[in-house]
């Protein structure tokens with residue numbers, strides 16, 4: 110029996126990076142996958158790959174910064190697969206790189222919408238469905254920057270700290286309804302998010318970022334996915350409201 114047989118999982122931002130690694134691994138462990146993302150080409154490629162390997166997956170266009178899009182994505186999961194059992198609220202952006210006093214108002218609100226309000230919208234609709242079908246398990250993707258600051262990233266750091274509070278509250282409110290809610294805090298992970306910010310293997314910024322981790326390297330999306338899957342699974346049956354660092358010792362220094 111595979112760990113996620115007969116379960117349906119929604120993964121926001123499942124078309125790339127950490128979300129994609131989670132989608133592929135969850136599908137290989139039996140889950141029906143709903144990829145909710147704004148990148149259509151990448152997401153459809155992920156759906157095709159899952160189907161080629163014998164899994165079930167659909168893509169829903171969803172801008173997580175818009176409440177109705179999140180509602181529609183959850184509804185699409187129910188329409189296609191009947192229940193929603195698992196959710197990975199993962200979509201996120203790095204946002205503008207600027208000191209707090211120079212940060213644009215527009216840039217601030219964009220990061221709040223995509224990284225923080227989105228998780229409220231998603232959990233609101235996910236939990237409502239999970240209540241109807243006997244429970245579920247949710248993982249929110251925060252960051253090491255939910256634990257410590259990072260210069261020129263005040264909006265991002267704020268959202269990732271706030272996600273940990275939202276995770277705890279959702280966990281305590283739903284603990285008696287068989288819904289576990291946890292967060293993962295990755296260190297710097299090699300994904301398109303970082304290459305988009307100019308951090309590529311071998312360049313000075315990459316080497317500097319690597320040096321900040323005790324293991325002196327960046328992480329892989331698959332290393333984060335392994336921890337996400339454990340938290341989602343029944344193996345973590347007494348774990349709720351926690352956040353798990355997957356950070357190569359970044360925060361321990």
Ligand SMILES: NC(=O)c1ccc[n+]([C@@H]2O[C@H](COP(=O)([O-])OP(=O)(O)OC[C@H]3O[C@@H](n4cnc5c(N)ncnc54)[C@H](O)[C@@H]3O)[C@@H](O)[C@H]2O)c1
Pocket residue numbers: 121122123124125126127128145146147148171172173174199200201202203223250251252253294295296297298299300301302303
């Ligand atoms: N890569 C890292 O170093 C790192 C570290 C800690 C935390 N994280 C977090 O992990 C999550 C995934 O990041 P990643 O590195 O895999 O990035 P990525 O850029 O590879 O993937 C992010 C995905 O989110 C989607 N997305 C962006 N905005 C969206 C929106 N408005 N609506 C729906 N989908 C949207 C993108 O299309 C993309 O598919 C993010 O929340 C990020 O903050 C990343």
